[in-house]
Amino acid sequence: MTTPAAPGTPGGPATAVTTRTTTVNGLATDVRLPEGPGPFPTVLIRTPYDRRAHGAELRGWARRGFAAVAQDVRGRHGSPGEWRPYAHETPDGADTARWIRDRPWSDGRLVAVGSSYAAHCALTLALEAPGDARPDAVIAAVPALGVADTAREPTGIERLSTRAGWWAAHGDRADSDDTALAKALAADPGALAHLPLLDLPRRLGRALPSWPEVWRRHDRGRLLAHAPRATMPLLAVGGHHDHFAEETFALWHRWGGPSARLLAGPWGHGLVAAPGPDAAPSHRVRLGDLYARWASAALAGTLRPGRAGAVALGGSPLWTAADVEGHPHRPRLLPPSAPGSPSDPDRSVLPVRFTADPEHPASSAGLTVPAGGPRDRCVLVSPPLPRPLDLLGPARLRLCARADTPSADWFARLVALGPDGRGERLAVGAVRRAEPPGRTTEFTVPLGRLARRLTAGTRLRLEITGHHFPAHARNPHTGEDPVTATRLLASRREIDPATTALVLSALRTRPAPTDPAEEILR
Structure with a gap:
């Protein structure tokens, strides 16, 4: 004190x-x-x-x-x-x-x-x-x-x-x-x-x-x-x-x-x-x-x-x-360099496939996205913001996806990429789904509450993975309890970017300042 x-x-x-x-x-x-x-x-x-x-x-x-x-x-x-x-x-x-x-x-x-x-x-x-x-x-x-x-x-x-x-x-x-x-x-x-x-x-x-x-x-x-x-x-x-x-x-x-x-x-x-x-x-x-x-x-x-x-x-x-809370705001997110990117808006975007392997889980440490090796996540990026954006209130991700295992965790990590290319983590959210293998389903991943001003030129990067280790325990994908499990399975995933929706709470006008x-x- x-x-x-x-x-x-x-x-x-x-x-x-x-x-x-x-x-x-x-x-x-x-x-x-x-x-x-x-x-x-x-x-x-x-x-x-x-x-x-x-x-x-x-x-x-x-x-x-x-x-x-x-x-x-x-x-x-x-x-x-x-x-x-x-x-x-x-x-x-x-x-x-x-x-x-x-x-x-x-x-x-x-x-x-x-x-x-x-x-x-x-x-x-x-x-x-x-x-x-x-x-x-x-x-x-x-x-x-x-x-x-x-x-x-x-x-x-x-x-x-x-x-x-x-x-x-x-x-x-x-x-x-x-x-x-x-x-x-x-x-x-x-x-x-x-x-x-x-x-x-x-x-x-x-x-x-x-x-x-x-x-x-x-x-x-x-x-x-x-x-x-x-x-x-x-x-x-x-x-x-x-x-x-x-x-x-x-x-x-x-x-x-x-x-x-x-x-x-x-x-x-x-x-x-x-x-x-x-x-x-x-x-x-x-x-x-x-x-x-x-x-x-x-x-x-x-x-x-x-x-x-x-x-x-x-x-x-x-x-x-x-x-004070913002209004729903849905930024456009597409795979980097994908058809249908802002420079080519009329072409379709193919489903994104990746493998969530608990033997090689996506790391919670740092913000680097691996450039080579097996694909372990879906990455979606927004165009640069044309003007500053004030985010204040809950955020969520709506997904249409499937996994080939009976249990699957879905992590979403939202990162702000400044005009200089440096990243800053904004939010991490996760849900656990238990569904018949291969069934495509729609669900929501809550991302908590944001209170952040983003500068003009900032891009949003959304990473969707099956693990966030070691911050979170690895889902073994067998349906067993992750705390007691002794066997791990890789889980193949598929996401439809066209139906993926990131919903933020954005202020339409500059907020009135107050004294805490x-x-x-x-």
């Missing part, structure tokens, strides 16, 4: 005193109080990433008149017990919330705050704890909503490298080693390619008894199902380049509390500390200051009812209101 001076904090001007460490039902807990008689509203952060890393954040909250509490979740760092990710956070969080409200320095008002897994802790407290333990407001940044939500895409396809990296670093251990997967890949570059995927712990050289549980869980959307019944204000914070971007937007959209605010910028999972290539200086938001001001307004009841917020338009300096702080605090 950044810590510039901020006026109007709940406890008035305050100078923080020393942090003290205690235990709450055995869990290691740091408490930082503002100077003064109190009582104070309290901020609670429950984390598996070491409470001691939040010292500056606690000091920042205390300087603004909040009591600030950081706690190691069960089985992590200073807290004893068994570490079972996503298993104990509701009851442990409820016990801590009741303990806080019973302290003489607490005025009873509580804000649950967290990023990533810590956001899961805040949300379970808000949505699943008994009423006397629920917070009065929630700040959830890049929220990991649950084990099933983090392990799979909304369409069910397995996220491999991020889950393997997280479990290697944090799973079934009291401390963390963020380099664990990198070290395993250095020793064995094919560690993620060995079958079955359930054997990954052996490749890492240590036990991971919770690894199979990751893939047995199919309760995706459990927390989101509770969101309409929320009773407190929400501030949801996300990044366009974060792998939980869709979950952040869905949480904001479905929240049933008295108010919900969304702040989404051109950032990765680290938010302002991880700006994307399309970030501008105007997107460097002082999140700590904004969090404190929003929390004060939420506790004071001065936020307007309903949903509001601000979304940054990457590639420009603009912020727009979160409810004004949108969040109104």
